[in-house]
Amino acid sequence: DQQVKQNSPSLSVQEGRISILNCxxxxxxxxxxxxxxxxxxxxxxxxxxxxxxxxxxxxGRFTVFLNKSAKHLSLHIVPSQPGDSAVYFxxxxxxxxxxxxxxFGQGTTLQVKP
Amino acid sequence: xxxxxxxxxNRITKTGKRIMLECSQTKGHDRMYWYRQDPGLGLQxxxxxxxxxxxxxxxxxxxxxxxxxxxAKFSLSLESAIPNQTALYFCATSDFSxxxxxxxxxxxxxxL
Numbered sequence: 001d002q003q004v005k006q007n008s009p010s011l012s013v014q015e016g017r018i019s020i021l022n023c024x025x026x027x028x029x030x031x032x033x034x035x036x037x038x039x040x041x042x043x044x045x046x047x048x049x050x051x052x053x054x055x056x057x058x059x060g061r062f063t064v065f066l067n068k069s070a071k072h073l074s075l076h077i078v079p080s081q082p083g084d085s086a087v088y089f090x091x092x093x094x095x096x097x098x099x100x101x102x103x104f105g106q107g108t109t110l111q112v113k114p
Numbered sequence: 115x116x117x118x119x120x121x122x123x124n125r126i127t128k129t130g131k132r133i134m135l136e137c138s139q140t141k142g143h144d145r146m147y148w149y150r151q152d153p154g155l156g157l158q159x160x161x162x163x164x165x166x167x168x169x170x171x172x173x174x175x176x177x178x179x180x181x182x183x184x185x186a187k188f189s190l191s192l193e194s195a196i197p198n199q200t201a202l203y204f205c206a207t208s209d210f211s212x213x214x215x216x217x218x219x220x221x222x223x224x225x226l
Contacts, residue, residue, distance in 0.1 A: 004156070009154070032213050041220075042220070043204050043218050043219045044157070046216060100147075102157075106154060106155055
């Protein structure tokens with residue numbers, strides 16, 4: 001069973017506009033959520049995270065929103081830039097259990113058009 | 115210099131061959147992980163280690179083995195490679211205090 005799902009394989013937005021990437025999860029034990037960005041021929045790079053005690057975390061142009069009741073999180077990029085074009089993975093863990101394991105979604109390919 | 119390095123970056127091998135992928139880190143993290151990524155799929159955990167004497171199976175460990183030779187080194191072996199092990203392989207590390215993981219650049223493995 002897929003515990004973390006990114007239902008949109010791809011997203012295309014215009015430079016300067018908002019990009020919204022979505023992620024759903026099923027395991028109520030997850031208490032820590034992360035977004036990674038991946039360029040071709042590179043490893044995933046950590047972007048932003050959020051603990052389940054918060055519903056929003058912001059870092060510059062990137063904001064992650066967490067809706068625990070809906071088991072849904074989203075990443076907002078404002079304004080979007082061509083350099084943001086990449087594959088974005090959401091991931092979740094039960095950090096309180098100290099297993100160290102991350103469960104990843106399938107990824108969403110974002111294309112930002114100039 | 116990169117904090118997490120992987121060698122080789124690309125490898126083509128034949129069915130039945132033994133192959134080793136290596137990972138080194140300078141972040142001083144205790145925890146290390148091996149993942150594989152297939153097209154259209156997320157990263158799947160193969161093995162992970164919390165210290166030199168600790169080895170744990172992940173979701174897809176069949177056909178793989180690992181060795182944690184030192185805190186900074188974690189290697190992945192395919193004892194007898196098969197074509198469906200063709201994939202991108204990533205090593206990652208994390209500190210014991212958080213689940214945030216930091217990834218190496220990956221190894222593209224092709225098994226013919």
